[in-house]
Amino acid sequence: MNVYIETYGCQMNVNDSEVVLSILEKAGYRSCGTLDQADLILINTCSVRDNAEQRVLGRLDVFRQEKKRRGGVVVGVLGCMAQRMKEKLLDNPAVDFVAGPDAYRDVPRLVAAVAVEGKQINTLLSHEETYADVTPVRMDREGVSAFISIMRGCNNVCSYCIVPFVRGAERSRDPQSIVREAAGLIAAGYKEINLLGQNVDSYDWRDPEDPARRVTFADLLERVAELNPRVRVRFATSHPKDIGDAVLFAMARHANICRHIHFPVQSGSDVMLEKMRRKYTRAHYLQQVARIREILPDCAITTDVIAGFSGETDADHADTMSLFRAVRYDSAFMFQYSERPGTLASRHYPDDVPLAVKTARLNEIIALQNEISLEINRECVGRTYEVLIEGPSKRSAAELMGRTSQNKTCVFPAEGHKAGEYVTVRVLSCTSATLRCEIVG
Numbered sequence: 001m002n003v004y005i006e007t008y009g010c011q012m013n014v015n016d017s018e019v020v021l022s023i024l025e026k027a028g029y030r031s032c033g034t035l036d037q038a039d040l041i042l043i044n045t046c047s048v049r050d051n052a053e054q055r056v057l058g059r060l061d062v063f064r065q066e067k068k069r070r071g072g073v074v075v076g077v078l079g080c081m082a083q084r085m086k087e088k089l090l091d092n093p094a095v096d097f098v099a100g101p102d103a104y105r106d107v108p109r110l111v112a113a114v115a116v117e118g119k120q121i122n123t124l125l126s127h128e129e130t131y132a133d134v135t136p137v138r139m140d141r142e143g144v145s146a147f148i149s150i151m152r153g154c155n156n157v158c159s160y161c162i163v164p165f166v167r168g169a170e171r172s173r174d175p176q177s178i179v180r181e182a183a184g185l186i187a188a189g190y191k192e193i194n195l196l197g198q199n200v201d202s203y204d205w206r207d208p209e210d211p212a213r214r215v216t217f218a219d220l221l222e223r224v225a226e227l228n229p230r231v232r233v234r235f236a237t238s239h240p241k242d243i244g245d246a247v248l249f250a251m252a253r254h255a256n257i258c259r260h261i262h263f264p265v266q267s268g269s270d271v272m273l274e275k276m277r278r279k280y281t282r283a284h285y286l287q288q289v290a291r292i293r294e295i296l297p298d299c300a301i302t303t304d305v306i307a308g309f310s311g312e313t314d315a316d317h318a319d320t321m322s323l324f325r326a327v328r329y330d331s332a333f334m335f336q337y338s339e340r341p342g343t344l345a346s347r348h349y350p351d352d353v354p355l356a357v358k359t360a361r362l363n364e365i366i367a368l369q370n371e372i373s374l375e376i377n378r379e380c381v382g383r384t385y386e387v388l389i390e391g392p393s394k395r396s397a398a399e400l401m402g403r404t405s406q407n408k409t410c411v412f413p414a415e416g417h418k419a420g421e422y423v424t425v426r427v428l429s430c431t432s433a434t435l436r437c438e439i440v441g
């Protein structure tokens with residue numbers, strides 16, 4: 001039986017797809033790269049914004065055509081949209097089964113049951129499931145960079161966000177299983193490990209036999225970094241209300257912990273931050289940024305921001321613009337607010353900023369950030385950086401792509417080098433997104 005899986009959403013979803021493939025391979029499935037060879041088609045979905053869901057619904061139409069063309073194909077919807085929409089998804093003629101993020105061990109049984117009993121669903125959320133014992137089947141073909149989920153779920157209730165509803169309560173995974181998985185990846189030749197959680201700073205593992213024995217995120221980060229100084233460690237996402245000096249000092253002590261902190265601000269306005277229930281103020285956020293710059297002067301900072309949240313005024317928007325100017329992010333993911341059913345905001349705060357205003361504000365933020373990214377990248381021209389090669393560049397097979405510790409994308413002529421090697425490059429020119437380089441060592 002061949003399984004084909006498509007993944008939408010965040011890095012945690014990518015890692016979850018690898019977990020699902022591992023569970024299915026144990027049950028006798030083989031993963032295949034194309035839709036038309038698949039006996040089982042899976043789509044791992046995201047609910048974070050409406051447009052993410054619309055894309056998935058569009059793909060389900062394509063899968064329905066594929067089922068018409070060939071008999072016996074089973075289609076399953078996994079992930080956050082499965083959890084959010086539950087039975088409603090079963091009404092879609094393309095869909096045979098629905099499995100939420102904590103139900104992946106059940107996927108082989110669900111597939112088998114479809115043949116006997118028809119449509120199936122499992123959207124039970126768990127307080128314990130971390131898939132700690134499942135070794136994910138890695139999807140990075142180059143074998144350079146891998147994801148490890150260190151926790152699941154989220155205990156924050158940012159008022160706009162669907163994640164806590166679809167991913168359940170926060171659980172920290174046993175640190176030993178994390179370190180073991182990282183060591184296994186390093187033994188298999190991986191050169192970069194990405195530790196993932198919705199809020200890594202609230203990672204908190206307690207020994208069930210001795211709850212006084214705790215492992216914090218800073219401890220875990222150091223343990224993974226100490227496995228091998230030539231293997232890079234990255235992590236996301238850091239939360240401005242929870243990040244502490246311990247993490248920054250752990251980074252400072254280990255050159256192989258990459259100099260990059262993804263630090264979502266969401267808004268520069270205290271009124272919006274309060275309504276979003278982010279639990280920090282603009283001043284606190286800026287203090288944390290100053291602390292990062294003080295302890296890690298070469299650290300890149302990136303962010304997420306939402307334009308047009310409920311009640312956002314021109315003055316609130318101006319606060320976001322001025323915060324972007326003050327921080328000077330290396331790059332940012334920028335979104336317009338999308339109301340999500342069931343969230344606190346959908347129940348209490350009207351989605352009242354007109355679409356045209358949301359879009360105009362978003363475009364203003366994007367234009368400003370592009371300018372800042374370009375300015376920061378221009379300062380890199382002439383400098384040299386150590387880059388981990390990840391594979392061929394998107395444009396040309398004669399060129400390679402790699403990233404600096406600061407997570408900047410570099411493109412350079414291959415000159416016989418290959419994925420997984422470290423090279424020193426000099427930056428020759430840049431755009432707001434890419435550094436064009438030459439290898440100098």
Ligand code: SAH
Nearest residue numbers: 048160161198237264304305335336337338
């Ligand atoms: N746990 C991470 C964010 C995960 S969701 C954190 O707290 O930073 C990724 C990003 O999607 C968020 O940072 C936010 O900017 C955006 N997002 C979440 N819900 C959204 C919504 N309803 N509309 C628009 N953007 C949203």
Ligand code: SF4
Nearest residue numbers: 154156158161163198
């Ligand atoms: Fe959503 Fe907030 Fe949790 Fe991030 S911290 S996943 S934005 S609820």
Ligand code: F3S
Nearest residue numbers: 009010046047048080
């Ligand atoms: Fe989307 Fe779920 Fe990730 S909603 S952003 S795939 S946790």
